Amino acid sequence: MASNRPAPAAPFVPSQEQPETFGYGGYRTDEGPWEEWNPTEESIRPVRGRHRVAKQRGGLARSSTVLGVGVIAAVGAGGMASAQTGKPPVSISLPDLPNVGSLISDDEPAAETAATPLSDIGGTAVADSEDTGTAATADAGEALRTRIMAQAEQQQVQVDTKAQAATEAALAKQAQEAAAAAEKKAAEEAAAAKKAAEEEAAKKAEAERLAELARQYTLPTSSYTITSTFGQAGSMWSSGYHTGLDFAAPTGTLIKAVHTGTITEAGWAGSYGYRTILTLDDGTELWFCHQSSISVSVGQKVSTGDVIGRVGATGNVTGPHLHLEVHPDGQAGGIDPMAWLRDKGLTP
Structure with a gap:
């Protein structure tokens, strides 16, 4: 890892309040005095072997990379705001932390000491959690919507089927009634025609009978x-x-x-x-x-x-x-x- 050049800073004065300190609300007299820490190549040289990262304030593992990311995040949260407003960069004071080299054991090579940045850990974990939850919620909502739509469609199909069956039954009933009425009318017409034919035949027969009788009978006199x-x-x-x-x-x-x-x-x-x-x-x-x-x-x-x-x-x-x-x-x-x-x- 390349050495970091010491950042110029004003000498530390305990009685003087430091402007825009990082990670703390303001100057406190019961904490300090603080010594400015500037990592060098010798102080941050990796030690071969496996190592464990000590937990600091909430159990987050810190490494040199994490520290660098934290500094960058701090600059992004506070310092970049100053840069956007045109303010000059300021020095960042950190609490007394153990030497970075002491956090690295001799059990694992330096290449394996690199850890995922905190911002990436939190962002990735949150993002993954949110994406997974959103996807699961979306999948559950989609499944529920699909099931509701299927049920609604099934109910609509049942309603349509019943309505169609009722309509077909009504039409069939109307057709039966119409057929019965037509059959009844035809029967009545046939009966009327038969009766008329019978009456006509009776009249004809009677006329023939009377004609025959007229040939057999006569009036008793004439000119009367x-x-x-x-x-x-x-x-x-x-x-x-x-x-x-x-x-x-x-x-x-x-x-x-x-x-x-x-x-x-x-x-x-x-x-x-x-x-x-x-x-x-x-x-x-x-x-x-x-x-x-x-x-x-x-x-x-x-x-x-x-x-x-x-x-x-x-x-x-x-x-x-x-x-x-x-x-x-x-x-x-x-x-x-x-x-x-x-x-x-x-x-x-």
């Missing part, structure tokens, strides 16, 4: 006027109401068999005048009353449209007309001849 209907009330009738249907027509107008049947009565019948009864194959009796003449006899078979007599005014009447009554199964009480004729496809 309906003057009295079934059930009409009045004192002119012994029962208090009219029991048949009156076709007013001139005397001598032909009376025809309404349908095929057998003549079961032909002659005088009191208030009915001359009357002919035609019994059909189903047992229905047709009464033709107030005739002026009868053209058939009992037991005679007649067909639809055959002449059986003529219109007259015999019996209890006020003018010439044909009184027609209908008695199903020969029963005493009759039914409305107008409805019966219409049921046979005829319109009086």
Whole structure:
């Protein structure tokens, strides 16, 4: 190691306070007197062999290199401030320390006596500690953030899945309801169409039946006027109401068999005048009353449209007309001849 030249300094005066002393707050009379130490080549020559560094004030190992770094740090902390403000360099006084050579043992070569500067030790240790702690904190924070983000993402995925499932269920339900409604509507339309078709077929069948009956049945006379209907009330009738249907027509107008049947009565019948009864194959009796003449006899078979007599005014009447009554199964009480004729496809 190169020798250090002694730094010029003013002679030490105990009663005089040293300006800007290093490491102490100010001058103290109970400490000293101090001797200025200037290391030389002879005083700092390394001793071969291993050595141990004594602990000073807090256990920090000091070597010649450490001391130099400490001086440099002191200059950096205090003296450099003076240099920056333009003040001249000042001497640095240190407390009485053991000779540097006494701190070095003979066990280890000088090359091994070099120690890490205090500034580097503290800075490196703190830096390493801070870097390690910061890195560990950063890693832990990053891991926590990653875990939180993963949990949040998982929860969001679950929420989205549930929402999607609910939406799909709602859509499926709507589709089912729509399909059920469409099916119900189609069924109703089909039922309505079927009913309409059935009604149309029934009407057609009825029309055909009536047409066929019309060919089998006929009105009892022509050139007539309906003057009295079934059930009409009045004192002119012994029962208090009219029991048949009156076709007013001139005397001598032909009376025809309404349908095929057998003549079961032909002659005088009191208030009915001359009357002919035609019994059909189903047992229905047709009464033709107030005739002026009868053209058939009992037991005679007649067909639809055959002449059986003529219109007259015999019996209890006020003018010439044909009184027609209908008695199903020969029963005493009759039914409305107008409805019966219409049921046979005829319109009086």
